[in-house]
Amino acid sequence: MEKILLVDDDEMSLMVTEMVLTEMKYEVKSVMCGKDCIESLKSDNYDLLLLDVELGDTNGIRLLEQIREDPDIKDTRTVFLTVSSQREDLSEAVRLGALDFIRKPALPEQLLRSVRDALSISEKETILAVDDEPMNLMATEEIFGIRYNVRTAGSGEEALEEIERERPDLVLLDLHMPGMDGLEVMSHIRDIEGGENLPVIFLTADDDADTEAEIFKAGAMDFIRKPFVMQVALQRIRHVLQLKHLQDSMQEEVDRKTEAITENNRKIRNLSRQVIMALAGTIDAKDTYTNGHSNRVAEYAHEIAVRMGKSEQEKLEIYSVALLHDVGKIGIPLSIINKPGKLTDEEFEEIKSHTVRGYDILKTISEMPELSTGARWHHERYDGKGYPDRKSGEDIPEVARIICVADCYDAMSSDRSYRKALPQDVVRSEIENNKGTQFDPKIADIMLQMIDEDKDYQMRGDTDGR
Numbered sequence: 001m002e003k004i005l006l007v008d009d010d011e012m013s014l015m016v017t018e019m020v021l022t023e024m025k026y027e028v029k030s031v032m033c034g035k036d037c038i039e040s041l042k043s044d045n046y047d048l049l050l051l052d053v054e055l056g057d058t059n060g061i062r063l064l065e066q067i068r069e070d071p072d073i074k075d076t077r078t079v080f081l082t083v084s085s086q087r088e089d090l091s092e093a094v095r096l097g098a099l100d101f102i103r104k105p106a107l108p109e110q111l112l113r114s115v116r117d118a119l120s121i122s123e124k125e126t127i128l129a130v131d132d133e134p135m136n137l138m139a140t141e142e143i144f145g146i147r148y149n150v151r152t153a154g155s156g157e158e159a160l161e162e163i164e165r166e167r168p169d170l171v172l173l174d175l176h177m178p179g180m181d182g183l184e185v186m187s188h189i190r191d192i193e194g195g196e197n198l199p200v201i202f203l204t205a206d207d208d209a210d211t212e213a214e215i216f217k218a219g220a221m222d223f224i225r226k227p228f229v230m231q232v233a234l235q236r237i238r239h240v241l242q243l244k245h246l247q248d249s250m251q252e253e254v255d256r257k258t259e260a261i262t263e264n265n266r267k268i269r270n271l272s273r274q275v276i277m278a279l280a281g282t283i284d285a286k287d288t289y290t291n292g293h294s295n296r297v298a299e300y301a302h303e304i305a306v307r308m309g310k311s312e313q314e315k316l317e318i319y320s321v322a323l324l325h326d327v328g329k330i331g332i333p334l335s336i337i338n339k340p341g342k343l344t345d346e347e348f349e350e351i352k353s354h355t356v357r358g359y360d361i362l363k364t365i366s367e368m369p370e371l372s373t374g375a376r377w378h379h380e381r382y383d384g385k386g387y388p389d390r391k392s393g394e395d396i397p398e399v400a401r402i403i404c405v406a407d408c409y410d411a412m413s414s415d416r417s418y419r420k421a422l423p424q425d426v427v428r429s430e431i432e433n434n435k436g437t438q439f440d441p442k443i444a445d446i447m448l449q450m451i452d453e454d455k456d457y458q459m460r461g462d463t464d465g466r
């Protein structure tokens with residue numbers, strides 16, 4: 001429960017105010033003089049001081065001055081209660097950082113609104129008042145200064161400089177000014193970085209529907225007609241600022257949620273990648289002679305994708321698909337996979353079935369359907385003489401055509417159960433000779449380029465996975 005210290009030397013007014021606040025569940029302590037006020041502030045913590053300007057033993061303004069000088073209680077949030085509306089009191093109250101000025105006798109809802117607002121303020125908001133009439137600016141400072149930090153500008157140009165220098169929370173903009181008028185200033189404000197959401201309220205003496213329409217069309221959040229009634233003007237400013245706060249906090253919430261979703265997506269992507277790596281690891285572990293084959297094929301396929309100008313997302317997909325291209329070998333007996341000698345026809349058929357087996361395993365991963373395409377068609381040939389479906393040319397999914405070249409390069413450039421790695425020039429001419437028959441010619445050319453750049457035949461086996 002928030003605690004309020006109420007200071008008023010009028011017994012009746014004290015009683016009524018206390019009753020209204022207590023009814024609204026505030027904890028209220030009432031005192032009737034300046035001395036008791038200081039003592040209370042020093043002996044207990046209060047969230048708000050409601051201070052009458054006219055006190056018997058002192059004046060509320062002098063008392064606040066005294067409070068501001070005392071290091072223990074100088075930050076006390078204060079709202080004035082008064083029957084007078086003397087300008088000098090208002091300016092002094094502003095200077096001393098009072099948050100509001102409530103005219104007595106105040107209606108309960110007026111009192112509560114002001115108390116609630118004062119309690120919710122963490123820092124005074126800043127208003128930039130723009131008017132070519134110095135008298136108007138002075139009056140604005142006096143009237144709104146009680147509640148806000150008021151900065152002033154005497155012309156449109158000056159206003160834009162002020163906004164560039166330090167962004168206010170709201171702009172009070174005179175419509176008619178010599179030189180740059182309010183509407184022109186407004187359009188320039190929208191061009192300033194961060195100015196597109198700056199709340200602007202127009203001040204105008206005009207009283208016609210066309211002007212109103214023009215003001216709102218320009219993007220103003222409200223307008224106040226001159227000469228204005230202080231309470232009404234304050235209310236309108238308060239509403240606009242509340243709306244802006246609401247918009248800002250909604251935007252913050254959206255940003256927070258978006259960030260959380262992005263982080264979640266990143267985790268899911270990482271998890272998928274780790275699962276794919278682990279699965280690829282199980283295939284390579286089974287085939288002792290070609291250990292690391294899946295990783296190397298994925299590296300070569302990735303490099304081909306880079307040289308084809310693929311996007312980040314595509315490169316990552318091609319890498320993952322290539323990692324799992326031989327996953328179907330999980331279902332092939334070890335004795336066949338690791339057989340040192342020549343395979344029988346039946347054994348070869350069994351080996352060939354790893355494509356369809358792999359496809360059947362991976363097609364269940366519906367979130368990444370392309371995973372299964374690499375497994376099924378990486379042994380298809382460009383001329384249509386491959387397996388398992390004898391697809392040809394561009395009918396073979398591109399990722400499978402890439403893996404085909406990468407796979408054959410690794411098969412030739414690494415030791416196998418039945419032979420050592422082939423020399424680089426033999427590997428090169430094999431790829432060159434099978435361009436357009438076994439391999440997609442464009443992809444084969446990229447592989448040839450990679451081989452030619454690899455002067456010392458370092459590329460083979462030179463991977464440690466990613």
Ligand SMILES: [Fe+2]
Nearest residue numbers: 325326378407
């Ligand atoms: Fe394969």
